[in-house]
Amino acid sequence: MKVPTASSEAQLEQLRRQAEINGRVNRAGIRPSGSPFPQATSENGYYGLPLLKPPVWTWEIPTYFFVGGMGGAAAVIGAMARISGADPKLVRDARWAAAVAANVSTPLLIADLGRPSRFLNMLRILKPQSPMSVGAWIVAAFGGASTAAIIFPRRLADVFAFTSAALGLGMSTYTGVLLGATAIPAWSEHKRVLPIHFGASAVASAASTLELMGNDEKALHYLALGAAAVETVMVAPRHPLIRLGGILSGPVPLALRLIRGRSSRVRRAAALISLAGSLITRFAWVAAGKESARLSFSPARGGEGAAGG
Amino acid sequence: MAITGFLTDSTLCIGCKACEVACKEWNDVPSDGFVFSGLSYDNTVALGHSTWRHVKFVEREPLIGHGGNSGAQVTWEFSSDVCKHCENAGCLEACPTGSIVRTEFGGVYVQPDVCNGCGYCVVTCPFGVIDRRPEDGRAFKCTFCYDRQKFGEQPACAKACPTGSILFGDLEAMQHAADARIAKLHGDGMSDAKLYDARDTSVGGTHAMFIIRGDERAYNLPRNPEVPTAHLRAAWTSAAIAAGAIALGSFVAFALTERGRPARSRRASRSSTGRRPGRPATADETSALRGGK
Numbered sequence: 001m002k003v004p005t006a007s008s009e010a011q012l013e014q015l016r017r018q019a020e021i022n023g024r025v026n027r028a029g030i031r032p033s034g035s036p037f038p039q040a041t042s043e044n045g046y047y048g049l050p051l052l053k054p055p056v057w058t059w060e061i062p063t064y065f066f067v068g069g070m071g072g073a074a075a076v077i078g079a080m081a082r083i084s085g086a087d088p089k090l091v092r093d094a095r096w097a098a099a100v101a102a103n104v105s106t107p108l109l110i111a112d113l114g115r116p117s118r119f120l121n122m123l124r125i126l127k128p129q130s131p132m133s134v135g136a137w138i139v140a141a142f143g144g145a146s147t148a149a150i151i152f153p154r155r156l157a158d159v160f161a162f163t164s165a166a167l168g169l170g171m172s173t174y175t176g177v178l179l180g181a182t183a184i185p186a187w188s189e190h191k192r193v194l195p196i197h198f199g200a201s202a203v204a205s206a207a208s209t210l211e212l213m214g215n216d217e218k219a220l221h222y223l224a225l226g227a228a229a230v231e232t233v234m235v236a237p238r239h240p241l242i243r244l245g246g247i248l249s250g251p252v253p254l255a256l257r258l259i260r261g262r263s264s265r266v267r268r269a270a271a272l273i274s275l276a277g278s279l280i281t282r283f284a285w286v287a288a289g290k291e292s293a294r295l296s297f298s299p300a301r302g303g304e305g306a307a308g309g
Numbered sequence: 310m311a312i313t314g315f316l317t318d319s320t321l322c323i324g325c326k327a328c329e330v331a332c333k334e335w336n337d338v339p340s341d342g343f344v345f346s347g348l349s350y351d352n353t354v355a356l357g358h359s360t361w362r363h364v365k366f367v368e369r370e371p372l373i374g375h376g377g378n379s380g381a382q383v384t385w386e387f388s389s390d391v392c393k394h395c396e397n398a399g400c401l402e403a404c405p406t407g408s409i410v411r412t413e414f415g416g417v418y419v420q421p422d423v424c425n426g427c428g429y430c431v432v433t434c435p436f437g438v439i440d441r442r443p444e445d446g447r448a449f450k451c452t453f454c455y456d457r458q459k460f461g462e463q464p465a466c467a468k469a470c471p472t473g474s475i476l477f478g479d480l481e482a483m484q485h486a487a488d489a490r491i492a493k494l495h496g497d498g499m500s501d502a503k504l505y506d507a508r509d510t511s512v513g514g515t516h517a518m519f520i521i522r523g524d525e526r527a528y529n530l531p532r533n534p535e536v537p538t539a540h541l542r543a544a545w546t547s548a549a550i551a552a553g554a555i556a557l558g559s560f561v562a563f564a565l566t567e568r569g570r571p572a573r574s575r576r577a578s579r580s581s582t583g584r585r586p587g588r589p590a591t592a593d594e595t596s597a598l599r600g601g602k
Contacts, residue, residue, distance in 0.1 A: 001456040002335065011334070012468045015327050020471035023325020038348055039383075040367045046529035047348040049355060052437040056428040077559050084563035114426015114446025121406040121425045129538050132429040133405035169552035176551070180544035181537045182432040183399060188537065191544040199551035203558070219562040226558055289432070296437070297529070 045297030052183060054293035057286055060112040064105050065175050065282040068139065069202030070209055071101020072171025075146055077206055077223065079165035082158065090215045095161055097209055098146040098168060106143055109136075131178040138174060142167040172202030179285060186237050186292030187285070193235055194285075200230040201249055205278040208271035221257060221267055224274060228254035231277075239291070241284030248277025312415035313458065314480035315467065315517040316487050319388035319528075320494060320502060321474035324364055328389050329353060331469035332362040336452065339442075349385075355529075356390055358442035361451040362466045363390045367527055386521070388528055389466070389475060392417065392438045392451035393507065394516035397536040400430035400439050400450075408448075415480060415516050416453030424448055435512065435534040453516070480516060487518055494520075505530055511539045 002008070038047045045051065078094025081087070110119045123140060127133035145164035149157050176198040180191030187194065204227035207220040232250035236242045253270040260266040332338065341359035346352050349366035356363045367386040395401075398417045401409045408423035409430060419430075419439070424447040430439045431448065439450040454464035462468070467477035476486060487504045494502035505525050506518040512534045521528050 002337075004457050004460050004462045008335070009462070009468075012331055012465055015331055015334075015469045016471050019325040019327030019330075019469065023327055023471065024323045038368070040365075040369055040527040042524040042526050045526050046365060046367065049348075049529060050437065051529055051531055053357070053431050053434065053440050055432050056441045073555060073559075076555055080556075080559040080563045081567075083560070084567040086563055086567045112428075114428065114441050114448070115424070118406075118423075118425035121408070121423060122427070124423070125405075125407040127402075127405060127407070129541060130403050130405050130429070131541070131544075132403060132427060136405055169556055170548075172555060173548040173551045177541070177544040177548050178429075180547075181540040182403075183435040183437075183535070183537050184432050187432075188535075188540050191540045192547045195544060195548035196551040196554075199548075199555055203555055217563075218566040219559070222562045222566070223559055226562075293432075293437075297526075 048297050050294050050296050052293040052296040054290040055184065055286060056114075057112060059283070060108045062282040062286045063279075064108040064112075065198065065285075066201075066205065066279045067101045067108065068105040069172045069175065069198055069282075070205040070278070071098045071105065071146065072142065072168035072173075073199075073202040073206035074098045074101065074209065075142070075149075075161070075164040075168030076172070077203075077210065077220070079162050081217075081219070082161065084219075086217060086219070087215070090210065090217055090220075091161075093210055093213045093215060094206075095146070095149045095157070095164075097206065097213070098142075098164055099150045102139075102143040102146045102164075105139060109139065131174060131181055134170075135174050135178055138167055138170040142171050172206075173199040179289065182289075184289045184292050185296060186239075186288045190235070190237065196230070197234050197236070197281075200227045200234070201278045201281055203227040204231065204249060204253070204274045208274045208278075211267060211271045212275075216264055221261060224253065224267075224271065225257045225261070228257065228270075228274065237288055237292075239284060239288040241280060241287055245277050245279075245281030245284045248273050249281055250277075253277070312480045313453075313478060313516070314394075314415070314483040315391060315464070316476040316483040316490075316520070317389050317391065317517065318474045318476070318490060318520040319367075319386050319522065320499065320520060321472045322364070322387035322389055323472055323474075324350065324366060324385075324387035325471060326353075326364050327469040327471060328362040328466035328475055329360070329364060331465040332451075335454065335457070335465035336361065338449075339444075356392070356438050356450075358440040358445075358449040361391065361449075364388070365390055365528060369523075369527060386528075387474075388519060388521060389470075390519075390529075391466070391517050392453070393436050393512075394451075394453055395435075395507070395536065396513035396515065397511060397538070399433035399435055399536045399538070400448075402536065402538045403429045403433035405429060412453065412455050412458075414453065414455070414458050416455060416458075417516075418452055418455050419448055419450060421447055421449075433537045435531060435536060483518060487520060490520060507534050510534050511536045 040046050074094045075098035082091045110116045122136035145160045149160035173195045176195030179187040180194045207224040211220050253274045256270040338359050346354050349368045351366040353363050365388045369384045394416045401417050408420045412418045426446040428441050439448050441448050463477040467475045501523045505521050506515050508514040
C-alpha cells in the first residue's frame with residue numbers, strides 16, 4: 001500500500017508525456033513474403049498462446065489425493081466392519097490406515113503451499129462455495145478424529161472412529177469437486193465423473209491396503225471388485241497417463257479378482273495393481289489439467305478449441 | 310464509495326506500453342525477465358503474477374477500409390489487457406483463506422498479508438489472470454490500484470495512458486461511455502467494433518471492459534467465460550452420490566459376509582498374539598492366516 005504524493009504523480013505525468021512522444025509504433029507490420037507469419041485469428045486465438053494459467057500444484061497434491069482418499073475410505077470400511085462385528089484386527093488396521101493417512105496428508109498439503117507457515121489461514125473462515133475451504137476443514141477434522149480413534153480406549157475410540165468415517169466419506173470424494181469446479185476444461189468437463197471416479201479409486205486403494213495388511217475378509221475383496229468395476233466403466237479424457245491409471249485400476253484387477261479371486265495370492269496381486277493404478281490416476285489427472293490449460297487458447301465450450309477433451 | 314471501472318479502448322491504443330511501465334513502477338512489481346517471443350512486438354506475452362497490465366499486439370490479415378490499411382501490410386490492433394475484476398469472480402469465490410476480497414470500489418483485491426499461496430485461485434480464474442509468484446509463494450494480480458483509489462486517485466495505468474485508451478471512472482459512466490463510443494465507431498463505418506464485458510455469462514459482467522474489433526478470441530478473450538462456482542451443484546451432487554454409494558456398498562459388503570458369523574477361534578488367537586496394530590503382518594503370520602482359510 002503506497003500513498004500517492006506530488007512527486008509520484010509528477011512521475012506518472014512525465015511517463016505519459018514521454019509515451020505520447022516516443023511510444024507510438026510508427027512502423028507498419030511487414031509481411032515477410034513466403035515465411036510463416038503468426039497471426040491472431042478466431043481459430044488460433046492470440047498466436048495460439050494459452051488463455052488459462054496451468055495449475056501450480058506439484059507432486060504433493062496428487063500424492064495427497066491418493067493418500068487422503070485411501071484414508072477416508074479406510075475409515076468408512078473400519079466403521080462398517082465394526083458395526084457388522086467383523087474381526088477386531090480389521091477394525092484396528094482400518095483405524096490405523098485412516099490415522100496414518102491423515103497424518104501424512106496434512107504435511108503434504110502444507111508443503112505444497114506457497115507460504116507453508118501460513119497454513120492455519122486455511123481455518124480463518126469456512127466458505128461453502130469454495131471446495132478448497134470445505135476440504136481444508138474436512139482434512140483438519142478428519143485428522144483429529146482419526147488420530148483420536150487410535151489414541152483413546154474402547155467406547156471413545158468408537159465415537160471418534162464413527163466421526164472419522166463420516167468425514168472419510170467427504171475425504172474420499174471432495175477432491176473430485178475440487179478439480180471439477182475450476183476453469184480448467186479437462187477438469188470441469190468431468191465435474192460429474194471426478195467425485196465418483198476418485199471415490200471408487202479411494203475404496204479400491206483402501207480395500208487393497210487392508211488386504212495387504214493381512215486381512216482376508218471377503219468383504220474387502222467384494223469392495224475392491226465393485227470399485228474396479230466402477231473404474232472400468234469410467235469416462236475419462238484421452239490422456240496416456242489417465243489411460244494407464246484407468247487400466248490398472250479397472251479391467252486388470254477386475255479380471256484378476258473375477259477369474260482367480262479365490263486365491264489370496266492373486267487377490268494380493270490385484271490389490272498391489274489397484275494401488276499403483278490409483279496413485280497413477282491422481283498424478284494423471286493433475287497432469288491432464290496442466291496440459292488442458294496449456295492448450296486453452298480458447299475455452300472448450302460451444303465447440304471452441306479442443307482442450308483435454 | 311463509488312463503484313468504479315476501467316474502459317480500455319483498443320481503437321485508441323498506440324501500443325506505447327506506458328500502462329505496463331506505470332503499473333510496474335507504482336506497484337513495485339518485480340521484473341519478470343525478458344523473452345523474445347517472436348510474436349509481433351509483444352514480448353510481455355501474457356498477464357501473470359508479475360504483469361498486471363499487458364499490451365496485446367493483435368496482428369491480423371489485411372483489412373481494407375476504415376481502420377485497415379493498403380492490403381499489403383498486416384492489420385494491427387493494440388489492446389491493453391488487465392484483470393477483469395469480475396462481478397462473480399472465480400478467484401474470490403475459491404479463495405479458502407479469505408485473502409481475496411471485494412473492495413468498496415467493486416474491485417477484486419488480494420490481501421498479501423493473508424494469502425498462503427494455495428494456488429486454487431489460479432485454476433478458478435476463467436481469464437487466466439491470477440498466478441502464484443514462485444519466488445514469493447503468494448498469488449498476485451492487478452489490485453485495481455486500491456491504494457490510489459483510496460486517495461481519490463485513478464489507477465496508475467489510466468493516469469499514464471497518453472491517448473485516453475484507458476478510461477477510468479464510475480462504472481455506470483464507463484458503461485455509457487462505451488455505448489456512446491461504439492455507436493460513434495459504428496457510425497464511422499467500423500462495424501466490427503464491440504464491447505467485451507462478459508455481461509451475458511455466469512461471470513455477470515466485469516469492472517474492466519474492453520472495446521475490441523471482431524472476434525474476441527483473437528484477443529485471447531474467452532467467448533463464454535464461466536465462473537467455476539457454476540459447476541458446484543453438479544460436482545457436489547456427484548460427490549454425494551459417490552459418498553452414499555461408498556457408505557452403502559461397504560455396509561452391504563460386511564453385512565452379507567459377516568452376518569451371523571461368530572468370531573472364529575483363530576481370530577481370538579490372532580488378537581492375542583500381542584501384535585502391535587499398524588505393523589504389517591510378518592511372513593509367518595500371513596501364511597498362517599492363509600493356511601487357516
